[in-house]
Amino acid sequence: MNYSAELKKFITSQYVYSAIRITLATVLPCLVLAHFGILKQYFLFPLGTSFVALTDQPGPFIRRRNALTFAIFCFVVVALIASLVMKIFLLVILEIIVFGMFFSIIGVYGQRLAAVGSLSLVVLAIFIDGHLTGENIFKSLFIFACGCAWFLLIFLIVTTIQPYKLASQMIGENYLQLGEFLKIKANYYQKNPDFDKLTTQVIAKQIEIKNLQEETRETVFKTRTIVNESTTTSRLLMLMFLNSMDLHEKLMTSESDYQKLQQSFEDSMILVQIHDYLNLLSEEITNIGISLQIGTRAKPMFNLDLEMQNLNYHYFELRNKEMSVDNLENFMILRQILMRINEITKEISEIYKVFSQDVKLAKSLSTGLDLRKFLPNEEKLNFKVLKNNISFSSSHFRHAIRITIALLIGYLFSQFQFLGIGHTYWVLITIVAILKPAYSITKQRNLLRLYGTIAGAVIAYGILHFLHIGSLLFGILLISMIMCFSFLKGKYFWAVLFMTIYVFLSFNFLSPGNIDAIFRDRIVDTIVAGIIAFAVSYIILPVWEHTQNLDLMKKSAESNLVYFQSVMSKFLTDDFNLEDYKVKRKNAIISLANLSDNFQRMISEPKNQQKKLEVVHQFVATSHLLTAYTASLSQYSQNNETYPEIDAESWSKKVEAEMNQTYTLLKGNEINEALKMESRIEPEDSSIEDLIIQRKNELMEDESYDRRDPNKISHLTELKNIHDVLELIYDVAKEQRKVIEKYKNEEITPPQS
The missing domain is CATH 1.20.58 (Methane Monooxygenase Hydroxylase; Chain G, domain 1)
Known part of the structure; x- marks a missing residue:
């Protein structure tokens, strides 16, 4: 491994760059406030900054700006309502239900608003018991709002520069x-x-x-x-x-x-x-x-x-x-x-x-x-989209119900002091962080969160026990924040580990001497929240990946068929539209990746929910080969050469017939005889075999033949490769059709118990 290159890849990435920006935007105000001795009173300022910063998803400037503005509005409204009703139990329950449902279901509009929704629920968790607002609620909320707006200002300045x-x-x-x-x-x-x-x-x-x-x-x-x-x-x-x-x-x-x-x-x-x-x-x-x-x-x-x-x-x-x-x-x-x-x-x-x-x-x-x-497809911001997703058939709606129930359970559990739960907010934050629409992701995050929290808590405990130099602890705090935000998207275990370290160090700066209580509370709160999230994801309206297999297989089969037709258009009519081809190539790759991603998540689910796992795996593998072989064939459709020796019309009918049979079966229809007949067509590429025989005779007659032109390839070699690739595409398409026949047969005759 080239460690120098790996280090450069990491430190120059958008994640580290973003992490440094978030850390500086959060820490600089802290230094100023600490200098004047008012950090404890104004702690909500950097907290608001970090919350808004975490909603900043990569994308066009206008969308990022609008999302940050919307996030500030949501955070302030949630914090205000939570602070006003915190002592009225029934209203707290009502706000959890309303906010839990709304901020979870707005994920139908894409990852950007899903992030705003998740962080809004984190804000709800922070303000739900009033431990941060103190007696002057409106002053505290004003400080919080200023902290939120501070990051928006930093964002505007940085993106302008x-x-x-x-x-x-x-x-x-x-x-x-x-x-x-x-x-x-x-x-x-x-x-x-x-x-x-x-x-x-x-x-x-x-x-x-x-x-x-x-x-x-x-x-x-x-x-x-x-x-x-x-x-x-x-x-x-x-x-x-x-x-x-x-x-x-x-x-x-x-x-x-x-x-x-x-x-x-x-x-x-x-x-x-x-x-x-x-x-x-x-x-x-x-x-x-x-x-x-x-x-x-x-x-x-x-x-x-x-x-x-x-x-x-x-x-x-x-x-x-x-x-x-x-x-x-x-x-x-x-x-x-x-x-x-x-x-x-x-x-x-x-x-x-x-x-x-x-x-x-x-x-x-x-x-x-x-x-x-x-451009990628995305839901437009209109009420009709939201309304259409208020249904038990919508995975977003089912997720909203799950996360709302989990938050209710977490809040109610935190009210029983004898359970030893340290802080309500940490239980609720952990539930929001762990509980995701897919069970497999929830399961994975649950374990990573637990392991990361324990490892981070042990390391932080050791640091605070042996180190007492303020400047050194502050340096470790800065590094931990940067590493946490850098790993947050791709390496969740490490993100949680460094998050736990900087949370411990932050609390130590604010309230020195409580390290034992913080250590115990974080571990207990994380375990309780993990159990709740896991139980809810498994019991309450779970969405298993196998329920999406058929739709994703249809889309992949259709996209591969259209991709193949686009490539073959050059061989058939000498009419090749590069832009149209690139769009269809994009669609085929996206469909393949979506299917593969769904299969990977399915592997992490309980065994009884891994329906037809082997068959789906075979379909994913054959889909990958079809896309790759079609990409190989496309290289010949983008040059100026012609290949009249290839019976392109017969090959096109033969391969498309197999692909159409697969797509027809996936749609639940019967295969007609015309498709079966076309799949048995024998292309007339006999001239290629004659040329190969001729070439072999040349070898036998002249063993000293030596031609070395690395930039040229013989027309025969190209013909042979096109023929072989078409045969491979047909063989894989035929194998895929058999896989789907097996898939459909298993639906009709389920295995005997």
Whole structure:
């Protein structure tokens, strides 16, 4: 592992940058207030700042600004109502019900408002018993509101000074993910790879890439200064992001029959050499990502032309020494792989050229695409959407009921002093943090929260027991806050661990000497809240992932069919619409990632809810292969070559018939005979076999034949690869259809108990 690169990836990321901004926005007022000796009286100021800061999700400036403004309004209203009714038990119960339902169900409008809703419930937990407001409620709320507004001011100043910073960091992160993706793919070429493990890693990484691409699309395509191409920076960022999506597709095209490849070349070093070269390319992609995150222009780390020449040299040496009539087709497959790797190399070189564009050249850069077609779908802010989700069939509504019941139970439990619960607010905050719409996420967060809290509490206890130097403790507090906010999205255990440390240190500064009570209360409160959250998620209107499998499989099957049709359009009519193709490619990748993500969550659910797990796993695997093989085929539809030897019409009918059969079964309809007949069509690609036979005869007649042009590939090799890819797509589509037949049969005849 390149630890230097890993450290750079982390410290230049948007998460660390955001964490530092949040920490400074929160801590600086604390230092000023502490200097004047009034920090205890004005503690609600930095608290409000940190709450609003946590609602700031990546995205376009206008949406972030509006969300922060809405968050401030919600927080102040919730704090006001909670402070006014805190002594009236029935009204407290009523506010938990009303706020619990409303702030949970607004998640139908997307992650941004879901974050505002969750933090509004945290504010409710903080103010529900009045321990922070004191006697002068309105003064306390004014201080809290000022703290909330302070972060909005910081946000406006920072985004004005650095309007492109977030977009640049997010695009950089796309490249970092692609670098990791290529590193995984490279492992298929090492000696004795674990194919099942690597396939699982590839699918998991595809999910991460899809989620990140969706977030980046919204940020880039809805930021006016970028879309309008008004500056050099905006145009370069737009092209860098679009190039990252094209590079993603090229990385997917490297899909091959790896097991056959390993068997064919197990006695040579060529696959290991490919593995090493792909790792070099991975480092170059990572270098581009880090440079984007920093905001500097990237320079190549290696001489890729020389490295590619060396790889081609080893291939040609092996070919001239080992190629025979018997293994000709194996070498044709290997040659095609090298050409794909060459295409990836060229793509990376082009990205470096875009990155190094000067101002004059950059003014001529244009995407030529209708960017609106690439934006992620989202619910519009209208009452009809909310109204339609007030139904037990809505997962958002069911989640709102669960979290409201859990908050009620948590509040009622906290009223029984003999249970030893330290603070009502910590129980309620923990419930809000743990309880998520999906049971699997709730279960995972429950354990991570418990482990993180215990580990963090032990570390913090040790720090406070052995260290008594104020400046050193303050430094640890700052580092803990930054690390907590940095890990909050991706590594929940570490986020909770550092959160627990800085909470302990904060309380120690405010009220020294209560470390034992804080230690005991945090552990007890977290355990109680975890038990409540787990029980409610399992018992109260749970939404199991298997209930969504059918819809997601339909969407994936349909998207793969449309994607394949778009690619085949070039072979059939010589009419290829690049923009339409890219939209359909995006939809196929998103559908595949959504299905894979749902399956991953399903694995974490109770065994009795893992319905048809094996069949769903087979469908996910075949869907991944269909998308990857179609991406491989697409490389031939985007060049100017023609392939009349390929019976494209028959192949199109044959493959589409299999895909349509799968989609028909998923919709619950019967397959008609016409589709069955079309799937049995035999394409007339016999001329390819004749050409291969001719080539074998040439080998037999002239063993000294040696042609070395790494930038060219024979027309025969291309034809052979297109034919093989179409066969692979058909075979996988046929296998997927059989998987769905099994899936439907299990529905009709459930297993006997």
